[in-house]
Amino acid sequence: VERNHGEVEFHQAVREVLESIGPVLAKHPEYAEHKVIERLCEPERQIVFRVPWEDDRGEVHINRGFRIEFNSALGPYKGGLRFHPSVYQGIVKFLGFEQVFKNALSGLPIGGGKGGADFDPKGRSDREIMRFCQSYMTELHRHIGEYTDVPAGDAGVGGREIGYLFGQYKRISNRYESGVLTGKELAYGGARVRTEATGYGCAFFVQEMLAARGDSFEGKRVVVSGSGNVAIYTMEKVHQLGGIVVACSDSDGYVHDEQGIDVELVKQLKEVERGRIGDYAQRLRGRFLRGRRVWEVPCEVAMPSATQNEINGADAVTLVRNGCIAVGEGANMPCTPEAVRAFQEAGIAFGPGKAANAGGVATSALEMQQNASRDSWSFEFSEHRLEEIMRDVHARCHDTAAEYGMPGNYVAGANIAGFTRVADAMLGLGLI
Ligand code: NDP
Numbered sequence: 001v002e003r004n005h006g007e008v009e010f011h012q013a014v015r016e017v018l019e020s021i022g023p024v025l026a027k028h029p030e031y032a033e034h035k036v037i038e039r040l041c042e043p044e045r046q047i048v049f050r051v052p053w054e055d056d057r058g059e060v061h062i063n064r065g066f067r068i069e070f071n072s073a074l075g076p077y078k079g080g081l082r083f084h085p086s087v088y089q090g091i092v093k094f095l096g097f098e099q100v101f102k103n104a105l106s107g108l109p110i111g112g113g114k115g116g117a118d119f120d121p122k123g124r125s126d127r128e129i130m131r132f133c134q135s136y137m138t139e140l141h142r143h144i145g146e147y148t149d150v151p152a153g154d155a156g157v158g159g160r161e162i163g164y165l166f167g168q169y170k171r172i173s174n175r176y177e178s179g180v181l182t183g184k185e186l187a188y189g190g191a192r193v194r195t196e197a198t199g200y201g202c203a204f205f206v207q208e209m210l211a212a213r214g215d216s217f218e219g220k221r222v223v224v225s226g227s228g229n230v231a232i233y234t235m236e237k238v239h240q241l242g243g244i245v246v247a248c249s250d251s252d253g254y255v256h257d258e259q260g261i262d263v264e265l266v267k268q269l270k271e272v273e274r275g276r277i278g279d280y281a282q283r284l285r286g287r288f289l290r291g292r293r294v295w296e297v298p299c300e301v302a303m304p305s306a307t308q309n310e311i312n313g314a315d316a317v318t319l320v321r322n323g324c325i326a327v328g329e330g331a332n333m334p335c336t337p338e339a340v341r342a343f344q345e346a347g348i349a350f351g352p353g354k355a356a357n358a359g360g361v362a363t364s365a366l367e368m369q370q371n372a373s374r375d376s377w378s379f380e381f382s383e384h385r386l387e388e389i390m391r392d393v394h395a396r397c398h399d400t401a402a403e404y405g406m407p408g409n410y411v412a413g414a415n416i417a418g419f420t421r422v423a424d425a426m427l428g429l430g431l432i
Contacts, residue, residue: 007089008090009093009094009309010089012333012337016333016411020415020416020419030427036423040422043093047140048066049064049066053131063117065117065136068114073111074425075103075110077112078111078112078364081116081154081161091116092115094332096114103361104417105355105397106362106365108361108362115140126160133164133168134167141169144169146371152182152361162182163185165181166180184367191376191377192376192378193363198229198330198360199236200359201357201363202237202351202356202357203237205351208394209349210326217238221246221298222238222246222300223297223299224238224248225305227249228305230330231305231306232263232271235266246297247261247297249277249294250306254297256297257286298322299319302326302327307334308332310334313338316342317342320343320348326348327350327351330357351397362386362393397413397414397417400412400413400416
């Protein structure tokens, strides 16, 4: 804690993993002997840099950029970039740490990293976003590469931003190195299903958890928080799987629509118009509740897909009391430790983000595969691969939890399975 002073989210993420892996350490003393945990908690490299840019009125702004290259035992650093005013070292490190285990759990050859900037894209024009991305990449380009570090999107960084970032990388380096960034548009090396992957993957994961209990999405009321990339495609897939999403949100409040959220309208509002979810009710139906918490809406399945620590202990108690039987974390660490405890004590199926939202990074690894082989797969094939990967991730968590005597505990299963894969690679690579 002293070594990483003030980085509260990072402490929270590390504590959660350490609490789970006691049984593995007892079984494998070699991990402690070679100080694998201490090495895992120290990023291989941390880059912090100045990002100067000019707005449309000619005013100069200075932001702080980050890239944490956390662990490359399994492959090049891989993980998204987040542009949000709340970004600082503690957030980027928590996300990077989680990413190491998530990527290991995906079974694919990718290490873990994360980055971003304390830049607020809200209300910025297209030109301002472009100038910011260009300035950000002007520094970042010297640290990344197809075999080194492959960033992608995260909150505040979607297809448009990846396009500007890739354009600047290509210009500075004079290399058409498609595999240096993932989440690209199809026109310049992107992969089908990457946009949908995190949300679709999370819905597949929850479907597996429900199936393991002899249940399904059929007729279930589902609440999804957020209305960004993860939320939109979670809602789309839940509807395809027979569930009914009755509410979604943004940081202004939530919209409640018992007939089922019209996902096409949300796409229009958020992806095309870059507007607010509050407009949904005026345009179509339902009610917008400003400043209220979406978790008060009764549902059988909750899929937090907005941000960290968005479900606290009290929200969790409300959800359980209202009949919630499954929770799938689309966002990273959206449930506080108190919330996770409340869900586990109530015996409901709880899928942690490391496992439930691994579909995004897994499909990014498929984009890297396609870039490396100059290939482009169909939507159906890519979605099929995603579904298989999510089924495997679920099985790995489920079976590992059972093996260590904690059946149904997906948190322990995900942490132990992810940890073991990285730790074994680190042992094999020597003291690096
Ligand atoms: P987006 O920026 O596309 O969307 C984020 C959404 O969450 C927006 O609707 C935003 O609303 C809302 N939101 C943010 N803060 C709050 C809050 N305090 N209360 C309510 N709503 C809020 O991000 P993504 O969908 O890409 O990412 C969402 C989460 O999923 C993050 O935790 C991210 O790390 C995680 N994730 C994303 C992956 C990806 O592939 N994109 C992969 C794996 C995980 P507003 O516009 O008002 O800010």
